[in-house]
Amino acid sequence: MSEPRNGRRGALPPGVSSAGDLRELLRRFDYLADEGLATAIFLALRLGRPLFLEGEAGVGKTEVAKVLSRMLETPLIRLQCYEGIDVYQALYEWDYARQLLHIRAAEAFGGAEDRERVERDLYNREFLISRPLLQALEHEGPSPPVLLIDEVDRSDDEFEAFLLEILSDFAVTIPELGTIRAERPPVAVLTSNRTREVHDALKRRCLYYYIEHPSFEREVEIVRLRVPEAEERLARQVAAAVQRLREMDLYKPPGVAETLDWTEALVALGAKELDERLVQATLGSVLKYHEDQQRVVASGLEELLAGVGRIAGG
Template identity: 50%
Template sequence: MIEQPPRFSDLESVRTSLADINYLADDGIAGVVYLADRLGKPVLVEGPAGTGKTQLAKSVAEMTGARLIRLQCYEGLDESKALYEWNYKKQLLRIQTEGDGASWSEVEDDLFSEEFLLTRPLLEAIRAEDPVVLLIDEVDRVEVETEALLLEILSDYQVSIPELGTVHARQIPLVFLTSNGTRELSEALKRRCLYLYIDYPDLEREREIVLTKVPGVDENLADQVARIVRSIRQLDLKKNPSVSETLDWARTLVLLGIEQIDAKTAIDTANVLLKYRTDIEKVVKEFAENPVELTGTGTGTGTGTDADT
């Protein structure tokens, strides 16, 4: 294991530093980030889409001054896009240039050298000399065979290239893998990682997120937004509104000059918060039939404990 000084002095410094760049982390999130640094282990972050998993890696990179290297996963991702590939066009040109004047063994040694190697995000992170945060985003989208490519990197921080040998990390990057849970990840991958689940925030935290992230929003509107979104998530929807959609809705209300959300306002702007027609229809119906229950109209905007239970 490569010896390097810790990035964080204690758990509280992690939470404070994240808060300084407007990422509101609870003890669980801050604790896992702290342990990932001290133990030199990757972090597998699971949870619903839009709850801040990707932003966590971006925020850790920002607060540590590290370079963010991102591998966006998708179905069909393979070694040539994730790890490395050889520049075949350049190799062909070299073969044509050499002509008949050199032996094949000499040409072959030259062809499979650093000059012809195209690095992809995983290899780039391993070879980096400057501090790096590696984000492997939506790892659940790749096939199991591609997932296996990650194991050597996640356990030993090295990459094996048959033509060149083993490339060892020059420093240990902070690694974050995110998953929306579209498929079960392998035990081998999970075993190599610390685990963090980021769920939808509770009422108080979502209110605080809205106040932090949305310019011009006041406490009253932020409280209404958080309460209504919390009520909507309790319905049987195809897709619950994410935190990012909560923020979009709050920004929309500020732009429209809304100070008090009533049923009509909620219905007119539901398409900002929800992205499936069936969900919009269901929520609009609930707004129309139960405006007090969903929007809090007539109930005040205090921070009673009934919504937190």
């Protein structure tokens, strides 16, 4: 294969030369990716481009970064975005407490020359606290780390603009220290739950993929892979019930993560199949808002299970 136009070296695992190879490898690491997602991940790794994953909460966006970290045998560095996050929480900040102690120690010397030297030393690397983005740029391991920028849609426009600069060159200038550039750019994965639209400029820096809720059969396959203790009948019933719940007018429809939580809870209770009593007792494993639970109960658990029977086949 030719080198990517941007000059960045890819981070494909050994033995992976196609999206199909990567899809099989992801499966061995307990992640079922459809052809589109596997292709997007493959291209992001091959071309050294950030991967932007969008979709409802719980569809497996964050899990992609976690699986890549295990698959590539490299650290996962996670930046959790939130409203009000700024450069200092994401990149670096100065350790003011240690600087103050350093100044007080300098005062004990008494000499003007010593004080001037100590003040010059206040802004060296010793007093810098690295946050996730700087940690990813400075990583010195044999392989570049996986940098997860999670829920970027929760940040504001100013922080998006800052990320745009970072993702363009994987370098940052710290006025007191100079420019720090990643020797090998991290494998960057950005996720968004689409609580707001992320600017086109940031998306253009990335390869983009929207992760849908899985089909019924794929969700059954995911449950069987991730919760092998669950019997086939139970796995099909849980997947069918979740499919039905997503069709209801809920504040927070369940994602695959909730499907797995529910299955694990039912297995822990020794369940072989769903019934009204079990559904009522374990709704908190799949629906995390009281209002949603009330809405489901009010609409009738018997009707829910009847629909489950039609979907699951029994």
